[in-house]
Amino acid sequence: MNPELETKLQHKIDTKTKPIGALGELERIAFQIGCIQQTESPKIEKPSVVVFAGDHGIATKGEVNPFPQEVTAQMVYNFVNGGAAINVFSNTNNLNLKIVDAGVNHKFPEELDIINAKIDFGTKNYQEEPAMTLAQCERAFKEGGAIISQLKNEGTNTVGFGEMGISNTSSAALLMAYFTKTPIAECVGSGTGLDGEGISKKQDILTEVFQKYDPQNALEALSVFGGFEIAMICGAILKAAELKMIIIIDGFIVTAALLAAQAINKTVLDYCIFAHNSNEKGHSKMLAFLKAKPLLSLGLRLGEGTGAALAIPLVQASVDFLNNMASFDTAGVSEETKESLV
Structure with a gap:
């Protein structure tokens, strides 16, 4: 268990340019893989x-x-x-x-x-x-x-x-x-x-x-x-x-x-x-x-x-959206738009 990492992972998932939970099970899988690999930027290698x-x-x-x-x-x-x-x-x-x-x-x-x-x-x-x-x-x-x-x-x-x-x-x-x-x-x-x-x-x-x-x-x-x-x-x-x-x-x-x-x-x-x-x-x-x-x-x-x-x-x-999808901040989304999505 790494509560600090888990909090950071969830924050990274939640602040992507989407409503919270909008990617459903993909969000759960991204969180799980981040926890397995103990990183906010997990990778799938040679599956x-x-x-x-x-x-x-x-x-x-x-x-x-x-x-x-x-x-x-x-x-x-x-x-x-x-x-x-x-x-x-x-x-x-x-x-x-x-x-x-x-x-x-x-x-x-x-x-x-x-x-x-x-x-x-x-x-x-x-x-x-x-x-x-x-x-x-x-x-x-x-x-x-x-x-x-x-x-x-x-x-x-x-x-x-x-x-x-x-x-x-x-x-x-x-x-x-x-x-x-x-x-x-x-x-x-x-x-x-x-x-x-x-x-x-x-x-x-x-x-x-x-x-x-x-x-x-x-x-x-x-x-x-x-x-x-x-x-x-x-x-x-x-x-x-x-x-x-x-x-x-x-x-x-x-x-x-x-x-x-x-x-x-x-x-x-x-x-x-x-x-x-x-x-x-x-x-x-x-x-x-x-x-x-x-x-x-x-x-x-x-x-x-x-x-x-x-x-x-x-x-x-799941891993790709976590690593490559823009966040509200990097996309320059206004606070008003962000609040309407979240």
């Missing part, structure tokens, strides 16, 4: 989106997902080839895009342009045993943190997170139920396109899974219910907050990782900007639990960090 990919053991049965597990690896190749929505939006907004193999059930060529942080070839099926060991979960944390440290060293101060993993909405629903104490039925959605019967079956399966375990803390919950990509994002969020970076939170899966991260260290929320309200069932309740205000509501439920990529230009606009 990046990191997409973590991992497979889930439960997907091999095909009971909670309409698409086969192999789609995860196929989409990683699509990311590398530039053919996915996240590639398009990253190019549109000049974002630095990184793809991470956190635990895909596929052996990628060494020369493929991805970050190899593979913990294992997919998690175990939590219908039968915990998704991963505590040691694997801790390693995922460290790998996620190392990736963020490298990005910071390369000049990034703003990072958005994305994910890819068939069945990872199931893991996210389980984590949501654990951290928010919400009934499973209110956490489970259609994922990649289940119909009503499929959603009902998914609810029944995940209810049984949830009742099977009794994790005692966030790390245990992640190891039992999580995916390698979710655990890695959790570690990445914690490291980004430690490094005082601006964190752009995407949709349902990334917010599940954040639920775990804030259970470990609540101060991470000070560094988070919420990109959008996903159309995946449960996400709005996650946001309500975190008292979060998302920037966008576009009916998205794709993942990949697409919401984060679309929101980053708004974050940039």
Whole structure:
């Protein structure tokens, strides 16, 4: 907390050539970023989106997902080839895009342009045993943190997170139920396109899974219910907050990782900007639990960090108005006009 800086920031925002509060959420974001960077003139530098990919053991049965597990690896190749929505939006907004193999059930060529942080070839099926060991979960944390440290060293101060993993909405629903104490039925959605019967079956399966375990803390919950990509994002969020970076939170899966991260260290929320309200069932309740205000509501439920990529230009606009918009004094606005606006 720096009350003097906060007062100066608010004064700078309020004395721009506009009515007080007229730029709405952009004013709130500008204030938050100024507080994160401890300056009245914050900057967005080399904004990046990191997409973590991992497979889930439960997907091999095909009971909670309409698409086969192999789609995860196929989409990683699509990311590398530039053919996915996240590639398009990253190019549109000049974002630095990184793809991470956190635990895909596929052996990628060494020369493929991805970050190899593979913990294992997919998690175990939590219908039968915990998704991963505590040691694997801790390693995922460290790998996620190392990736963020490298990005910071390369000049990034703003990072958005994305994910890819068939069945990872199931893991996210389980984590949501654990951290928010919400009934499973209110956490489970259609994922990649289940119909009503499929959603009902998914609810029944995940209810049984949830009742099977009794994790005692966030790390245990992640190891039992999580995916390698979710655990890695959790570690990445914690490291980004430690490094005082601006964190752009995407949709349902990334917010599940954040639920775990804030259970470990609540101060991470000070560094988070919420990109959008996903159309995946449960996400709005996650946001309500975190008292979060998302920037966008576009009916998205794709993942990949697409919401984060679309929101980053708004974050940039917040900083730009704070730094570049005239104040009443510099614009030479008369006191009479100023009073009418304020």
